Amino acid sequence: VRLFDFAEDVAQELFGVLEEKFPESAITWDTMAREVLKTGVNECTGKYLEGLEKLPSKELIQLAFSTLTECARLYPKSIVRITKNILKLLEAGKERGLLGPEHYKFWLQLLDEEVHAAKKTEIVSDAVAKYPHSVDIRTEQLMSTSNRASKMSKDRGSKALMKDFSEAVEALKEDQEGSVRIWEVMLGLVDTEIGWSMLAEEGG
Numbered sequence: 001v002r003l004f005d006f007a008e009d010v011a012q013e014l015f016g017v018l019e020e021k022f023p024e025s026a027i028t029w030d031t032m033a034r035e036v037l038k039t040g041v042n043e044c045t046g047k048y049l050e051g052l053e054k055l056p057s058k059e060l061i062q063l064a065f066s067t068l069t070e071c072a073r074l075y076p077k078s079i080v081r082i083t084k085n086i087l088k089l090l091e092a093g094k095e096r097g098l099l100g101p102e103h104y105k106f107w108l109q110l111l112d113e114e115v116h117a118a119k120k121t122e123i124v125s126d127a128v129a130k131y132p133h134s135v136d137i138r139t140e141q142l143m144s145t146s147n148r149a150s151k152m153s154k155d156r157g158s159k160a161l162m163k164d165f166s167e168a169v170e171a172l173k174e175d176q177e178g179s180v181r182i183w184e185v186m187l188g189l190v191d192t193e194i195g196w197s198m199l200a201e202e203g204g
Contacts, residue, residue, distance in 0.1 A: 024055055026059040052098075104137060135177075
């Protein structure tokens, strides 16, 4: 709430000048989106999406993501509405190739495996293609494949999981820490007998 009534008119005029003079600045769109947040999260997201239409930048998608996830933390009673807006933002970012590994990871962990299985598969595929050397993305891929494998025959499910694991190991072979992490994930997903067998084969 502004201290004086006239201050609102002045502020709106300044925002107009800001948009006119600096339309290619992510900070401009972030400032305007945060200003309309007082009207509601839908309006705030709408302003960010408008900005992404005119300025498809990774900086702006990150600013928008930070604002909306901050809203989710500050206003837990509105989590459903905020989550829907975060999903809109992520979809827009995906369409424009602006999402980073952290955005994909957040998105995948947000979706329910049972309800959104097809969507998760689509997102995993897109994320792996874009960030093949990300251990976080490869981890999400293995988790998703493991869930799908549980609904297949044992042989088919095992082959699907091993295929993704082999590709992950190959992609991360230059990253020792990442390789260790992906092995830890995989060993946590398979039963003990298979795990020991894998370790024996790796040990030669």
